[in-house]
Amino acid sequence: MPKPNAFYAQSGGVTAVINASACGVIETARAHKDEIGKVYAGRNGIIGALREELLDTSKESKKDIAGLRSTPGGAFGSCRFKLKSPEEDAREYNRLIDVFSAHNIRYFFYNGGGDSQDTANKMAQVSRQRKYPLQCIGIPKTVDNDLPFTDCCPGFGSVAKYVATSTREAALDVASMCESSTKVFVLEVMGRHAGWIAAASALAQTNEGDAPHIILLPEVPFNKQAFLRKVKATVTAKGYCVIVVSEGARYANGTFLGESDAAKDAFGHAQLGGVAPTIAALVKDKLGYKYHWAVSDYLQRSARHIASATDVNQAYALGKAAVEFALAGKTAVMPIIVRTSDSPYKWKIGEAKLAKVANVEKFMPKSFISKDGFGITAKARKYLSPLIAGEDHPVYKNGLPQYVTLKNQLLPKKLPEKW
Amino acid sequence: MPKPNAFYAQSGGVTAVINASACGVIETARAHKDEIGKVYAGRNGIIGALREELLDTSKESKKDIAGLRSTPGGAFGSCRFKLKSPEEDAREYNRLIDVFSAHNIRYFFYNGGGDSQDTANKMAQVSRQRKYPLQCIGIPKTVDNDLPFTDCCPGFGSVAKYVATSTREAALDVASMCESSTKVFVLEVMGRHAGWIAAASALAQTNEGDAPHIILLPEVPFNKQAFLRKVKATVTAKGYCVIVVSEGARYANGTFLGESDAAKDAFGHAQLGGVAPTIAALVKDKLGYKYHWAVSDYLQRSARHIASATDVNQAYALGKAAVEFALAGKTAVMPIIVRTSDSPYKWKIGEAKLAKVANVEKFMPKSFISKDGFGITAKARKYLSPLIAGEDHPVYKNGLPQYVTLKNQLLPKKLPEKW
Secondary structure (H helix, E strand, C coil): CCCCEEEEEECCCCCCCHHHHHHHHHHHHHCCCCCCCCEEEECCCHHHHHCCCEEEHHHCCHHHHHHHHHCCCCCCCCCCCCCCCCCCCCHHHHHHHHHHHHCCEEEEEEEECHHHHHHHHHHHHHHHHCCCCCEEEEEECCCCCCCCCCCCCCCHHHHHHHHHHHHHHHHHHHHHHCCCCCCEEEEEECCCCCCHHHHHHHHHCCCCCCCCCEEECCCCCCCHHHHHHHHHHHHHHHCCEEEEEECCCECCCCCEHHHCHHHHHHHCCCCCCCHHHHHHHHHHHHHCCCEEEEECHHHHHHCHHHCEHHHHHHHHHHHHHHHHHHHCCCCCEEEEEEEEECCCCEEEEEEEEHHHHCCCCCCCCHHHECCCCCCECHHHHHHHHHHHCCECCCCEECCEECCCCCCCCECCCCCCCCC | CCCCEEEEEECCCCCCCHHHHHHHHHHHHHCCCCCCCCEEEECCCHHHHHCCCEEEHHHCCHHHHHHHHHCCCCCCCCCCCCCCCCCCCCHHHHHHHHHHHHCCEEEEEEEECHHHHHHHHHHHHHHHHCCCCCEEEEEECCCCCCCCCCCCCCCHHHHHHHHHHHHHHHHHHHHHHCCCCCCEEEEEECCCCCCHHHHHHHHHCCCCCCCCCEEECCCCCCCHHHHHHHHHHHHHHHCCEEEEEECCCECCCCCEHHHCHHHHHHHCCCCCCCHHHHHHHHHHHHHCCCEEEEECHHHHHHCHHHCEHHHHHHHHHHHHHHHHHHHCCCCCEEEEEEEEECCCCEEEEEEEEHHHHCCCCCCCCHHHECCCCCCECHHHHHHHHHHHCCECCCCEECCEECCCCCCCCECCCCCCCCC
């Protein structure tokens, strides 16, 4: 009897280290050939499973699979696609089970954020109901660091390191220019609901008063007057001001800064998007300071060249643990990072039930946010610091990081129906 | 009799390696203590000389000066300040000579772009007229790579490496997302007049058809229809399209894309600035594709963490050569990089007369731009490739690059007049 196969898919926004988790899954599965046949990856995530577009990772060389550990993006393609709930419409889940059954897939590894963990959990329920033996294991991933239970999410440490490094570097630039030119620099970073990424920019500070001088978090309602007062006070005292803003920064009524009527009124026109230009224009309008702004967008989450070694190691370890959980007979669980010591930072793999993880968002706790709302506390610093520790430089060739491109060979289809 | 002192100043937009040139100047001067007394740096560039705000670099430790080699920004402060021409108003030049005379400064090292080389040249003329013995040496610097004669400008190689790396990384991200989400990614880079930085993004390509798929250069008038056709064709063929745009991209009539009436009409409102959002909105408006955009702004030119080793070495060598030129009795000259071989890349230090350098801008030659105007030629690739070669990772501590902060101790003033 052929050994059962595994299905692995990447979901949602990709990161600098999601492929390190894929690497952990595939290498660990390969090390257990007596129990797991092949690992099939979904082409473009779960969409690939629905369409029966399965990528045969057994066709990839050992070297290329190892190379995934240092390749950003999603090597098999990801997707933004949320399955309907099985109560509402079970067709998608049924189709998945048909596809898995046709290809003798008994392990389901889903690498994503809150939505994906919800899907993995429902998949476990449906397969149980249909009496199809499928072990469903979630693998955490999100630059937003908003999953509960786990100490942190793979992808976050690297984007945090990128943002802290970029803030430190840009601050040196602005400090050089401020006497006769730019006085205010605004960096926009990701984080629509939770401000973890923006908060991490504070790690750029060595001494009191270092940049970033102001951090705007989604968790703290934007107070325009207090903000402008602090910008002015900082420029007066230091000569310049560095501001890091979450894309999700908002007013008390929930309106995002980037699309608010207030922003519209102040400058007389709508925005093409971008909180950074809005904030910069507000500063120029009210205080007259010359500004520059940057929006790092995808650059921040794909910057494998400055990945955190801690993050890479954890991403790999979680992929590995997912396979080990499956081999131990578990289902509807997600391996997590458990912190056992702050300094030196120590962690181990733990376990969370998918039913409890699904659709719960972890925001910055109040105790992590400074009194004035524009910075972070010592407690936050203690939490964040170890997550960016360590470098894991990729191999360079001709001056550029060498990243792996897989063959991504499709498996022949077995089902008569198209999706 | 006390040995003559040297004055060094940083000018214009700073770079990831301008401090490496400062390091070359100071270390070389220190190695010639028999001929050069102290190196005084202008606080915030030439403004510091006018105000008699001179920073005594002899107070800095050997270790901190060595650390300048891997610290971005301008360690002494820079400025955007153009002196009036001496014919028009000689007061500024006269003041400089008064300050230099008061502090026994006989060497003038000016580290900057075209304007600064012009200033250094005029300084040489004025001092000759006033019979004040001052040797004026320019040190090239500009991320825009637009100075003539020199093979390249320090600062450019590092920003080129940053942009090529970021393009490669972001392209992997978009490729992962394009099936069900973002199809077009736009990265805006510096270059108001010359497209060297945007052109360097093409180094991210390994094979035909790799990202970036479209590069918009200031040298090529923007053709909206041809651009949209190429975006559509690329998305149809590849599933996604990566665009790199120079901030100076413009229409045939010279109007910048970011501030054009055409852009205004198309979307019904003015821009806060940023060509990337304009281009992205144009694509959305005409083709309907989901987009993301990034503006790297100061991040690109301060990204010392991914500096080109070639660039760092050249920046240092030019600072060193400047001092050697001065010691050899030269004036009104600038050391330059002379390429002696493409592959392997070999270079040596040459010399250009400031009178010829001043205010000449070097644009991308036609032979470097592909026929359709959206890419670069093999000739351009041969020129650009070696400039990003080699890594020079800074030292990391607690997960972040360690950069030097100097004491920057001011010299007591000697002149009665304030400026």
